[in-house]
Amino acid sequence: MDRFRYYTDGKQDFVVLKHGTCVVIPEGLSEDAAAKAALEIVSEIFGFHPDMNPLPMDDGNLLISYNHPAYSVVLEEVTQKHFEIIRQNHLNALATDEVLMTPDGPNRFDDFGMKALFGRCFFFMDAKMPVVTHLVRRSKSD
Numbered sequence: 001m002d003r004f005r006y007y008t009d010g011k012q013d014f015v016v017l018k019h020g021t022c023v024v025i026p027e028g029l030s031e032d033a034a035a036k037a038a039l040e041i042v043s044e045i046f047g048f049h050p051d052m053n054p055l056p057m058d059d060g061n062l063l064i065s066y067n068h069p070a071y072s073v074v075l076e077e078v079t080q081k082h083f084e085i086i087r088q089n090h091l092n093a094l095a096t097d098e099v100l101m102t103p104d105g106p107n108r109f110d111d112f113g114m115k116a117l118f119g120r121c122f123f124f125m126d127a128k129m130p131v132v133t134h135l136v137r138r139s140k141s142d
Contacts, residue, residue: 001016001022001134001136003057003059003061003073003075004016004022004063004071004073004136005136005139006059007057007063007071007073008024008138010138010139011138011139012024012027012138013025013026013027013028013029013034013135013136013137013138014038014135014136015034015035015037015038015132015134015135015136016132016133016134016135016136017038017042017126017130017131017132017133018125018126018129018130018131018132018133019122019123019125019126020072020073020122020126021042021070021071021072021122021123021126021127022070022071022072022073023037023038023041023042023069023070023071024069024070024071025037025038025041025069027138031135034132034135035132035135038070038130038132039130039132041068041069041070042070042123042126042127042130043127043130044068045066045067045068045070045123045127046124046127046128048067051066051067052064052065052066052072052116052120052123053065053066054074054112054113054115054116054119056112059076060076061073061074061075061076062074062076062079062112062115062116062119064116064119064120064123066123070123072119072120072122072123073119074115074116074118074119079115079118083111083114086114086115086118087111087114090109090113090114090117090118091107093117093118093120093121094107094117100113
């Protein structure tokens with residue numbers, strides 16, 4: 001939550017799901033309306049195709065955006081701690097029959113790509129069994 005608030009400069013209301021997916025929602029929604037909006041956004045992404053766009057952030061972490069306002073934060077300290085397991089299992093993170101084109105070829109991933117697939121797994125877990133854990137309001141100083 002802290003990292004995503006930093007990435008949005010504290011200017012967005014967002015909902016956090018159990019496995020860390022952050023979903024930007026319209027400002028000022030009630031808790032129930034915020035949860036409903038977040039779950040609809042996650043469903044739209046998962047029901048269509050979870051296109052992802054991984055971006056390196058200034059603090060060394062990775063932020064994955066999707067085709068609707070949902071995001072996964074991949075903490076560098078977590079990936080470093082578990083990178084050998086990520087490296088050995090990253091292809092298990094592909095959806096059935098999925099082919100992702102990379103500069104190295106189809107379904108060939110460098111360290112950055114492996115970290116992106118790792119992060120997207122948490123989105124998949126949130127999409128399959130969505131549980132809202134937090135509602136974060138934008139900073140009032142704006």
